[in-house]
Amino acid sequence: LHAVLWGALHCRDSILLMRPSTEVSPVPVQVVVKDPKGLLEKRREFLPGVVKPFKEVIRANIGDAHAMGQKPITFIRQVVAICAYPELLNSDMMPEDAKQRARYLLQGCNGGSLGAYSMSQGIDRIRKKVAKYIETRDGGIPSDPETIFLTTGASDGIVTIMKLLVSGHGRCRTGVMIPIPQYPLYSAAISELAAVQVNYYLDEDNAWALNVPELRRSLNEARKRCYPRVLCVINPGNPTGQVQCRKCVEDVIRFAAEENLLLMADEVYQDNVYAEGCQFHSFKKVLFEMGPEYSDTVELASFHSISKGYMGECGFRAGYMELVNMDPEVKAQLVKLVSVRLCPPVTGQAVIDLITDPPQPGDPSHENFIQEKQQVLSALAEKAHLSEQMFNSIPGFQCNPVQGAMYTFPRIQLPPRAVQAAQAAGQAPDMFYCMKLLEEMGICVVPGSGFGQREGTYHFRMTILPPLEKLKTVLENIKGFHQRFIEEFS
Amino acid sequence: LHAVLWGALHCRDSILLMRPSTEVSPVPVQVVVKDPKGLLEKRREFLPGVVKPFKEVIRANIGDAHAMGQKPITFIRQVVAICAYPELLNSDMMPEDAKQRARYLLQGCNGGSLGAYSMSQGIDRIRKKVAKYIETRDGGIPSDPETIFLTTGASDGIVTIMKLLVSGHGRCRTGVMIPIPQYPLYSAAISELAAVQVNYYLDEDNAWALNVPELRRSLNEARKRCYPRVLCVINPGNPTGQVQCRKCVEDVIRFAAEENLLLMADEVYQDNVYAEGCQFHSFKKVLFEMGPEYSDTVELASFHSISKGYMGECGFRAGYMELVNMDPEVKAQLVKLVSVRLCPPVTGQAVIDLITDPPQPGDPSHENFIQEKQQVLSALAEKAHLSEQMFNSIPGFQCNPVQGAMYTFPRIQLPPRAVQAAQAAGQAPDMFYCMKLLEEMGICVVPGSGFGQREGTYHFRMTILPPLEKLKTVLENIKGFHQRFIEEFS
Numbered sequence: 001l002h003a004v005l006w007g008a009l010h011c012r013d014s015i016l017l018m019r020p021s022t023e024v025s026p027v028p029v030q031v032v033v034k035d036p037k038g039l040l041e042k043r044r045e046f047l048p049g050v051v052k053p054f055k056e057v058i059r060a061n062i063g064d065a066h067a068m069g070q071k072p073i074t075f076i077r078q079v080v081a082i083c084a085y086p087e088l089l090n091s092d093m094m095p096e097d098a099k100q101r102a103r104y105l106l107q108g109c110n111g112g113s114l115g116a117y118s119m120s121q122g123i124d125r126i127r128k129k130v131a132k133y134i135e136t137r138d139g140g141i142p143s144d145p146e147t148i149f150l151t152t153g154a155s156d157g158i159v160t161i162m163k164l165l166v167s168g169h170g171r172c173r174t175g176v177m178i179p180i181p182q183y184p185l186y187s188a189a190i191s192e193l194a195a196v197q198v199n200y201y202l203d204e205d206n207a208w209a210l211n212v213p214e215l216r217r218s219l220n221e222a223r224k225r226c227y228p229r230v231l232c233v234i235n236p237g238n239p240t241g242q243v244q245c246r247k248c249v250e251d252v253i254r255f256a257a258e259e260n261l262l263l264m265a266d267e268v269y270q271d272n273v274y275a276e277g278c279q280f281h282s283f284k285k286v287l288f289e290m291g292p293e294y295s296d297t298v299e300l301a302s303f304h305s306i307s308k309g310y311m312g313e314c315g316f317r318a319g320y321m322e323l324v325n326m327d328p329e330v331k332a333q334l335v336k337l338v339s340v341r342l343c344p345p346v347t348g349q350a351v352i353d354l355i356t357d358p359p360q361p362g363d364p365s366h367e368n369f370i371q372e373k374q375q376v377l378s379a380l381a382e383k384a385h386l387s388e389q390m391f392n393s394i395p396g397f398q399c400n401p402v403q404g405a406m407y408t409f410p411r412i413q414l415p416p417r418a419v420q421a422a423q424a425a426g427q428a429p430d431m432f433y434c435m436k437l438l439e440e441m442g443i444c445v446v447p448g449s450g451f452g453q454r455e456g457t458y459h460f461r462m463t464i465l466p467p468l469e470k471l472k473t474v475l476e477n478i479k480g481f482h483q484r485f486i487e488e489f490s
Numbered sequence: 491l492h493a494v495l496w497g498a499l500h501c502r503d504s505i506l507l508m509r510p511s512t513e514v515s516p517v518p519v520q521v522v523v524k525d526p527k528g529l530l531e532k533r534r535e536f537l538p539g540v541v542k543p544f545k546e547v548i549r550a551n552i553g554d555a556h557a558m559g560q561k562p563i564t565f566i567r568q569v570v571a572i573c574a575y576p577e578l579l580n581s582d583m584m585p586e587d588a589k590q591r592a593r594y595l596l597q598g599c600n601g602g603s604l605g606a607y608s609m610s611q612g613i614d615r616i617r618k619k620v621a622k623y624i625e626t627r628d629g630g631i632p633s634d635p636e637t638i639f640l641t642t643g644a645s646d647g648i649v650t651i652m653k654l655l656v657s658g659h660g661r662c663r664t665g666v667m668i669p670i671p672q673y674p675l676y677s678a679a680i681s682e683l684a685a686v687q688v689n690y691y692l693d694e695d696n697a698w699a700l701n702v703p704e705l706r707r708s709l710n711e712a713r714k715r716c717y718p719r720v721l722c723v724i725n726p727g728n729p730t731g732q733v734q735c736r737k738c739v740e741d742v743i744r745f746a747a748e749e750n751l752l753l754m755a756d757e758v759y760q761d762n763v764y765a766e767g768c769q770f771h772s773f774k775k776v777l778f779e780m781g782p783e784y785s786d787t788v789e790l791a792s793f794h795s796i797s798k799g800y801m802g803e804c805g806f807r808a809g810y811m812e813l814v815n816m817d818p819e820v821k822a823q824l825v826k827l828v829s830v831r832l833c834p835p836v837t838g839q840a841v842i843d844l845i846t847d848p849p850q851p852g853d854p855s856h857e858n859f860i861q862e863k864q865q866v867l868s869a870l871a872e873k874a875h876l877s878e879q880m881f882n883s884i885p886g887f888q889c890n891p892v893q894g895a896m897y898t899f900p901r902i903q904l905p906p907r908a909v910q911a912a913q914a915a916g917q918a919p920d921m922f923y924c925m926k927l928l929e930e931m932g933i934c935v936v937p938g939s940g941f942g943q944r945e946g947t948y949h950f951r952m953t954i955l956p957p958l959e960k961l962k963t964v965l966e967n968i969k970g971f972h973q974r975f976i977e978e979f980s
Binding site for chain 1: 549552554555556557558559560562567568570571572574575577578580581583599600601603604605606607608642643645646649653675678679682801802803804805806807827830831832833834835836837838
């Protein structure tokens, strides 16, 4: 079969993909291992009869909260259930505010059904809610529903905007600046569109800070080989977990303005900020606080999602983006582009309504909603802190504070003999390490080479999502594994 | 804002897009009109105070059954509701088989939640159901779950496969053969990928038949300018409504084999066959009945969807594709490609389970399921027949039998003076006609120029979805409108 291979597509987030454990009988467990940089996909089978020294595989490789046992927010699921089956408007299992909201949402659906297409840009009344939510978040800075697009998850929005902006042809290929380490969606999309990936490095020694001199170095070098047009920022950081301070956001905006770059702000972890003294500053808000010199000119696309935060509803595939200072002609093109896929999943759109307009004080579901939300967020904060502490107690590990998001990204020292062994096995050293961790301990994490890292440094990304007790065991097991690994290769 | 406009992206299905009527207050109604061939998007506003000679806009422009009042299948919605809110396993409003199915589906979800990501290819146990469904449909011809990919609607699958196969660069741009008239997703995707659109014309004089000599003519001409590699077939046809006979399918397969073309079979209307003596023949089945000479070599991708058929669950955005004779290396690439978007909406995946494995005789929901299904399909059959008859009774209309799918595509004679008036207005003549129909009668249909048609012929596509009594009125109104239109421009 003749296929044009669209560049070496990096694989996703989960470089170690496992068949969901709920789907397999105990033997054989099949583990699909993907080489993040190459084209090879290796399959290893844990053959029947091979005894493994662990009882279950811990999938700490992907930001998938519900898969790790996090419970859905009750109000969200009640409303979705009623919308799906409106007979439940007559059920006494459903609180009055959930019924009311379901009625409101169904009125916004064509034919009063979740099963009808919506406008490609998303249901009007939900986009209005999103705009209002953003206004409140940003202390009253206006947001126009016409600049809001509902999407099939944040990744859909990010790829769509890149498609619109990026040219892989002609003399001036578009350069897209991305942080290293990065979330691999970016490199994959850039590769798919035949654009040019322009790396800027986050400062690991300063808690993964984003520094403007490094942006400038990266940009100047890139201008020799492409036409840099887009600057991607992930805040809070994935996989790095830093939360940018206000000054940093301002510096980035000033830089984008000077260099005429469109800012793509991946802000899907905006609800996930844990560290004392850290606060989420949206690019939109800072942009407008900097005055019309910036707010009238800098092009900004900001992305959000229902997959992270406290709700973790990844499976519903929904998110939204807000576009600031987008040219009306380009917007018209964007509307056409999104209309090819008809519309984002309507059920997911409904969930967006619920997280942008949660139950208010006095509503029957308010108290429970707040309690469930706080429980998730405080558990995450505790686990972020625990993971960082525990990793920093392992000799050879160095872990920055997990200020936000859902991941630790410790740096690990690997002995030269381990590096040689990896090379002999045709693997990146951190992939070699992660594979051994998986095979020996059943702990699935993602090697740093899947996200990018400074030459000669090694990392892995692990989620903070396993339940607390399980997470403690996992961290203990990694400690033990690492000591044995060091002994073996010293 | 510097944007590379990805070709003149055709807009979707609904070239006349209306804000959903449920979303707008009576005045102003805003109608967004898109020029299918150009870049302009015009906005016309029905200004406050302008009295229109109709009370509501009939959206007969898009295959959106629920928006036209079709009721969802109860069993589907019950299971979805329980999956969303598993507390409903305790509700006596839900039948036992719906509960059982919900339990089964949740066991297939990571963490037992619709909110977790699934495997990018789709949930294992649902792909197995799909394979079994295809086997039963095709009289026992085997189907391998590993060749099934669940998708975010059929359009997602179609675009993904094209992405994998098509190259817009280098000396040999890939040619993609598509029927004319076609569903505009194809031209849009081809344009987006910078591939070459290769038109073959369906034979309007023979009920829109697909003829091999025309395929050959088209292919030979295309070989002068590109490298044709893909042959797209839509059966039952959209917008044309023909259902291919077995011999026709066989001829197409033989042609694809001879010419080494990959077959993309858009079979989303496979449940929508109405005409006496017509039957759906899947490309997969015919391919295998033709023997190993064909079944071992011809590459086939077949697409299906939950958006059409009797369920019409467009808003859930789900479908699947089956890939026959796909090279394992290409499949590995495909897995990477789909993994960038993480996974199809899990709720939609659940609906796929329900339509590929509906309640069986003896199950509490069986009788009702069958009754609801039959009701939808027989109403559609009646409306297909009625529309055809009615159109053929209008002087200047000529309408082929609606053997399947959900649309009529009548050919209309337009007087030379109407053609001139359209040109003066800068519109395609059938767009001019459809705009007048919308403005004067509130009936929204899609001009044939959005789908492609032979030079100098004019058509429009209208769905058969409005409720019977409303459809009758619409057809009467079109009749009256056409007579006045002819008088005005004679």
